Amino acid sequence: MKPLKIIFIFLIGLIFSGCSGSKDLSLLTPEERFALAKEKFDKKDYLEAINEFESIMIQFSGSGIVDDAQYYLAYSYYKRDEFIKAAYEFSKLIRDFPTSEYVKDAQFMLAESYYKLSPHFSLDQRFTEKAIEEYQAFIDFFPQDPRIKEAEEKIKELNDKLAKKIFETAEQYRRMNYTKSAMIYYDLLLEKYPDSKYSSQALYTKIKLFLEKSRNTEALQEAKRYLQRFPNGEYVKEVRKIIEQMQKG
Numbered sequence: 001m002k003p004l005k006i007i008f009i010f011l012i013g014l015i016f017s018g019c020s021g022s023k024d025l026s027l028l029t030p031e032e033r034f035a036l037a038k039e040k041f042d043k044k045d046y047l048e049a050i051n052e053f054e055s056i057m058i059q060f061s062g063s064g065i066v067d068d069a070q071y072y073l074a075y076s077y078y079k080r081d082e083f084i085k086a087a088y089e090f091s092k093l094i095r096d097f098p099t100s101e102y103v104k105d106a107q108f109m110l111a112e113s114y115y116k117l118s119p120h121f122s123l124d125q126r127f128t129e130k131a132i133e134e135y136q137a138f139i140d141f142f143p144q145d146p147r148i149k150e151a152e153e154k155i156k157e158l159n160d161k162l163a164k165k166i167f168e169t170a171e172q173y174r175r176m177n178y179t180k181s182a183m184i185y186y187d188l189l190l191e192k193y194p195d196s197k198y199s200s201q202a203l204y205t206k207i208k209l210f211l212e213k214s215r216n217t218e219a220l221q222e223a224k225r226y227l228q229r230f231p232n233g234e235y236v237k238e239v240r241k242i243i244e245q246m247q248k249g
Contacts (some may be wrong), residue, residue: 030060034068046076067093067100074106078113087113087130104142108151111135115154121164132158156195163189163196170202179209194229204235207242220246 028036037052053073057066074089090110094103114131135151135158142148170185186202193199203226210219219242226239233239 030056030063030065033060034065037069038072041072041076044079046079049073049076050080067097067102070097071100071102071106075109078109081116083113083116087117104138104145107134107138107141108145108147111138111151111154115158118158118161121161121168125162125165128158128161159193160196160198163193163198166192167198167202170205174205174209179213182209200226200230200233200235203229204233204239207239211242216246 033052033056037049037056040046040052041049050073053069053076056069057073060066060069070089070093074086074093077083077089078086087110090106090113093100093106094110097103100106111131111134114127114134117127118131119125119127132155135155138145138151139148166185166189170182170189173179173182173185183206186206189196189202190199203222207219207222207226210216210222223239223243223246226233227236227243230236
């Protein structure tokens with residue numbers, strides 16, 4: 001919201017605070033009605049704020065205040081931990097008011113809403129994937145925003161969650177002695193999430209599995225690959241020993 005607009009609405013809020021109960025709301029201008037709704041939001045009365053912002057959008061659909069109401073409607077849902085509704089309303093603002101001053105913040109909060117919906121790694125990860133998609137959109141469209149670093153860190157965290165899901169699937173197959181299936185999932189992890197914190201362990205486990213199955217040529221190949229991809233990886237010493245032993249033998 002622009003500074004002059006903020007000051008104007010703030011002054012209106014001061015004028016009408018304390019007397020809103022007796023004021024005929026039908027006589028208020030869009031700005032006055034928004035000031036009352038924003039007052040409820042600021043007082044953390046989010047349910048009442050939602051009702052007010054929705055009324056504003058219906059009664060003053062052609063006014064310049066409607067995108068303000070749309071943004072704070074979405075934020076009110078977010079504050080109530082109703083993240084699916086928040087995501088819908090933030091995306092609606094982006095779609096219906098593409099030139100609004102709120103678009104940048106709405107895009108970030110849309111990603112945040114999906115981030116809040118991202119579940120335990122073992123569950124369906126569609127919200128995790130949506131969060132990554134929306135954070136990436138924020139980065140692409142607003143590369144100079146100071147929240148870029150936070151968005152990048154959230155993407156890495158969420159990618160690690162997706163990688164963990166694949167890794168645990170691979171581990172389950174390994175424990176069941178379904179080596180071929182385990183290998184498929186280790187390779188999938190290395191292909192899709194090469195920079196995840198599970199990639200080094202996935203490749204090291206592949207090496208160990210090849211050794212267990214006496215597939216020494218493939219084990220040596222993957223060991224050399226490990227040193228190339230993870231020169232500072234947590235299993236570098238073990239991999240070097242494996243290479244030395246195989247080359248001696």
